[in-house]
Amino acid sequence: MLLLQNVSKSYQDKKVLESLNFIFETHGVYAIAGPNGIGKSTLFRLIAGAESPSTGRVELQGLNPEDHRIAYRQKVSWAPEMDGMFPFVTPEEYFRLILQIRGRPTAEFPHALIQSFALTPFLRTRFDELSLGNKKKTLLIAAVMVPFEVLLLDEACTGFDRQSQQTFKGLMRDLAPRAIILLVNHDADQLENIPLTLLQMVHKQRTLLIKGEGL
Numbered sequence: 001m002l003l004l005q006n007v008s009k010s011y012q013d014k015k016v017l018e019s020l021n022f023i024f025e026t027h028g029v030y031a032i033a034g035p036n037g038i039g040k041s042t043l044f045r046l047i048a049g050a051e052s053p054s055t056g057r058v059e060l061q062g063l064n065p066e067d068h069r070i071a072y073r074q075k076v077s078w079a080p081e082m083d084g085m086f087p088f089v090t091p092e093e094y095f096r097l098i099l100q101i102r103g104r105p106t107a108e109f110p111h112a113l114i115q116s117f118a119l120t121p122f123l124r125t126r127f128d129e130l131s132l133g134n135k136k137k138t139l140l141i142a143a144v145m146v147p148f149e150v151l152l153l154d155e156a157c158t159g160f161d162r163q164s165q166q167t168f169k170g171l172m173r174d175l176a177p178r179a180i181i182l183l184v185n186h187d188a189d190q191l192e193n194i195p196l197t198l199l200q201m202v203h204k205q206r207t208l209l210i211k212g213e214g215l
Contacts, residue, residue, distance in 0.1 A: 001025050002047070002150055002180055006056035009042055016042045020056070022199075024150075029172055029181045029194055034201035040184045041081060043201075044152045047182070048078040060150060074102070077148035079139040079156050087128035091119060091138040094127070095145065102146045110145040116167050117141065133159030144171065151175065153183040157190050169194050 002024040009017040016039045024030065032040055045051045046058055049065030049072055057064055063072040085094065095110060114120055117137045122130060127138065140156050157168045172194045175181060185191055 003059040007053045008055045010054045029196035075149040077143045078152040079143035081154040092123040113141045151181045
């Protein structure tokens, strides 16, 4: 269970999230929609533990990112929109670094995922020299190659060709029964044929609500 309780986030005088409450109780894919600037990426950073809420708490299976820094982060994996990559690092180096940080054996190098997303020819290409699609594939593979209970995907398949989109959809269908998957994606066609629940982030008076609509 992933719990958001009275979560607010401000940057100086700008309040981005205010009094947000929601519980994700079951595994599956949740597509979070809402207008630009409503705080979707900020919400992901809070859930990932990359930032702390100004007020309120985020909790996963009784753990929170402030008091259980390592144990919490071992349960959450995140493919940010484009943060977290040094321009000179290659995909191969990045995957090995993720395994090292997570304390995973080198035998878990994601050969199958790399092949399925046709990234093999670019494994030793610097990140700043990759196409947008291959950058996003690198971030996605790095997120799903390690164990997780919550997976956060921020515009994860931007720049994908048709085959890579189909591979992404198959991956989501495979992972949905085993984890809570939250994704932000502005192209509805990229989510077609993925069983998911649509969640709308909306403002109401001085609170921010998440409202569910089944798809």
